[in-house]
Amino acid sequence: MKKLAPVTALIFLLLCSAQKTSAQYYFYDNNYYDNPVVYEMGASVGVMNCLTDLGGKKGIGKKFIKDLNFGNTQFAGGLFFNALYKNAVALRLEGTFGQVKAYDSILKSVKASTNGRYERNLSFRSNITEFSLLAEIHPLFIFKRYDENSTVPRCSPYLAAGIGFYSFNPQAKLLNRWVDLQPLSTEGQGFAEYPKRKPYSLHQVNIPVGVGAKYELSPMINLRAEILYRILSTDYLDDVSTSYVDPNLFANYFTGTKLTNALLLNDRQYELDPTHITGDGDQRGNSKNNDAYFTFNVKVSLVLGREKRSH
DSSP: OOGHHHHHHHHHHHTOOOOOOOOEEEEEHHHHHHHEEEEEEEEEEEEEEEEEESEEEESSSSSGGGGGGGGGOEEEEOOOOOOOTTEEEEEEEEEEEEEEEEEGGGGGGGGGGSSHHHOOOOOOEEEEHHHEEEEEEEEHSSOOOOOOTOOSSSEEEEEEEEEEOOOOOOEEEEEEEEEEEEGTTTTTTTTOOOSTTOOOEEEEEEEEEEEEEESSSSEEEEEEEEEEEEESSOOOTTTSSSOOOOGGGGGTOHHHHHHHHHHSSOOOOTTTTTTTTOOOBBBBOTTTTTOOEEEEEEEEEESSOOOOOOO
C-alpha cells in the first residue's frame, strides 16, 4: 500500500484543484485563461520494438539497446487522457496497441560471430495490448513560476513513469500458419520433470518509464514526442528463456497436432542442419535478462479546460 501513496496523493491533489478560476492568465494567447487543472484527450501514432533473446546484432548478444535490431520495428498507436496540474505534474491514462517480433535468421550475414544464435533458428511475433497509468513531471514548471511578465516556454520536456497491464501471445510461423507457443510448453513449463519451470501468464504487469516533450501549438492543440521503455518481469515475451528439454517428454503431455507442433517448434535447428542433434539442457536462451519492449510515438491532443476571454 505504501507504493500507492504517492499516486493517491497526486490524484487527490488534482481533484481538489479542479475548481474553476479565472485568475490564472494563459500567457501564450490573450484570448484564453487557464484553470489550475487542464485536460488533454488525444491519440498517438508511432513504432514499437523489443529486446528479447531472439535476433539482435553480431556477436554473442549484448545487454539493452546494444543488441537492438531496428529492422524489427513495427507500427503502434494509442489513445490517452491526461490531467495536467499547473503545467507541472500530470496523471495520464493510456491505451497502447502494437506488435513486436524477432527472428534469428536476421543474423545470417554475421552468423560466424553469433556463437550459435543464428543456427538456433527461432522466431516469434506477438500482438501487444497495454493499458497504463502514468505520472508526468515537467521540470520547467516545477522549479519556476511564471506570470504575465515572464517568457513562458511553449515546449516542456518531461519525465514519465507509472504502471501498466499488458497482454501478449508469442506465435511462430509453421507451414504458412501462425501457431501459439505458450500452450506448447516449449521449455518444459508445467512438466513434472522440470518443476522449477512454471507456465507463464499472457497477462502481466509492467513498469513504463520514459521521457518526452510537449509543445503547445495553440491554446487548444498540443503536440508531443515521447519514448517509453517497459520494464517486464518475464523473460518469455518471445517464448525463449532457458534451455532445451528432452523432446521425448512432449508425448507424455500432448497428442495429435499439439504434439506435432511442440516437436517442430521447440527446436528448429533441424531446418538448417538436418544432422544436428540437440541435447537436453543445451542453451536455448539467457534467463539472466528479462525481455522488454518500447515505443516511440507522436501524440496530438485536444486541450480541455481553458476559458476564452470575453472582450
